[in-house]
Amino acid sequence: MSTTPLIVTLGVEDLRRSIRFYESGLGFPRVPYQPETIAFFDLGGAQLALFPRGALAEDAGVPGSGEGFSGVTLARFASSSKEVSAFLERAIQAGARLTRAAEPTSWGGFSGYFADPDGHLWEIACDSKT
Amino acid sequence: MSTTPLIVTLGVEDLRRSIRFYESGLGFPRVPYQPETIAFFDLGGAQLALFPRGALAEDAGVPGSGEGFSGVTLARFASSSKEVSAFLERAIQAGARLTRAAEPTSWGGFSGYFADPDGHLWEIACDSKT
Numbered sequence: 001m002s003t004t005p006l007i008v009t010l011g012v013e014d015l016r017r018s019i020r021f022y023e024s025g026l027g028f029p030r031v032p033y034q035p036e037t038i039a040f041f042d043l044g045g046a047q048l049a050l051f052p053r054g055a056l057a058e059d060a061g062v063p064g065s066g067e068g069f070s071g072v073t074l075a076r077f078a079s080s081s082k083e084v085s086a087f088l089e090r091a092i093q094a095g096a097r098l099t100r101a102a103e104p105t106s107w108g109g110f111s112g113y114f115a116d117p118d119g120h121l122w123e124i125a126c127d128s129k130t
Numbered sequence: 131m132s133t134t135p136l137i138v139t140l141g142v143e144d145l146r147r148s149i150r151f152y153e154s155g156l157g158f159p160r161v162p163y164q165p166e167t168i169a170f171f172d173l174g175g176a177q178l179a180l181f182p183r184g185a186l187a188e189d190a191g192v193p194g195s196g197e198g199f200s201g202v203t204l205a206r207f208a209s210s211s212k213e214v215s216a217f218l219e220r221a222i223q224a225g226a227r228l229t230r231a232a233e234p235t236s237w238g239g240f241s242g243y244f245a246d247p248d249g250h251l252w253e254i255a256c257d258s259k260t
Contacts, residue, residue: 004174004206004207004208005174005175005176005207006136006138006173006174006175006176006178006204006205006206007204007205007206007207008136008138008202008203008204008205009202009203009204009205009253010201010202011199011201011202011203012201043136043176044134044135044136044175045135045136045174045175045176046135046136046173046175046176048136049205053199053201056201056203057199059203059230059243059253060203060229060230060243060251060253061229061230061243062199062229062243062245062251063198063199064199065198065199066196066197066198066199066200066201067196067197067198068193068195068196068197069141069183069187069192069193069194069195069196070196070200070201070202071140071141071142071183071186071196071200071248071249071250072138072139072140072141072200072202072250073138073139073141073186073189073190074136074137074138074139075136075137075138075139075179076134076136076137077134077135077137078134099190099191099192100189100190100191113189113190113191113192115192118201119201120201120202121190121192123139123189123190
């Protein structure tokens with residue numbers, strides 16, 4: 001099982017809105033899939049899936065209620081601090097909410113966070129401060 | 131940025147316990163990293179990171195309180211239903227809680243879910259019912 005790609009599924013309130021955010025807004029490449037009750041995106045070695053939140057909880061066998069910090073963040077690396085800032089700006093234009101403005105990190109890099117339309121948190125980072 | 135590996139960070143209450151669960155319990159290959167205030171695991175094209183929950187929320191710029199369904203699940207595919215069942219059993223032995231017993235799925239596969247020591251949900255699936 002060690003070589004199969006990880007799939008991260010985000011439970012969302014409005015599947016169409018979230019597909020628009022990730023596909024048109026962020027430019028993530030969508031994986032063709034039928035039926036369109038779920039959407040997959042290719043993250044190069046992993047896949048991001050979007051699925052209605054209530055149905056996801058039901059599938060997992062847990063109650064669907066929940067609020068506040070999810071305890072999960074997703075991160076991707078850019079090649080420069082300029083690219084970090086540009087991607088955060090793109091996400092905001094697409095409807096994301098900046099939760100932490102990009103700044104130098106304790107580990108010597110540069111990163112910021114945004115929340116997607118459902119509050120799922122993404123860190124956009126790079127290894128250097130330049 | 132499209133070719134950089136996805137990093138999924140799980141906020142955990144007890145970093146040592148979670149490292150033990152994923153490294154010794156599930157057998158995920160750990161990536162050497164210093165300092166040991168965070169742990170990384172190689173998931174073949176993606177990385178899993180474990181980080182104290184409060185520090186993760188602070189890093190993301192959001193309040194740390196939260197409860198109930200996180201709205202996020204992680205999934206990996208096995209090669210057979212037998213391997214699905216064996217992995218779920220291994221997870222339970224390591225301290226996981228089964229949230230949905232393995233069963234045939236609506237999309238023609240076979241899968242079950244467990245919750246890790248912090249409640250983070252994993253689906254173990256395969257494409258066939260055999």
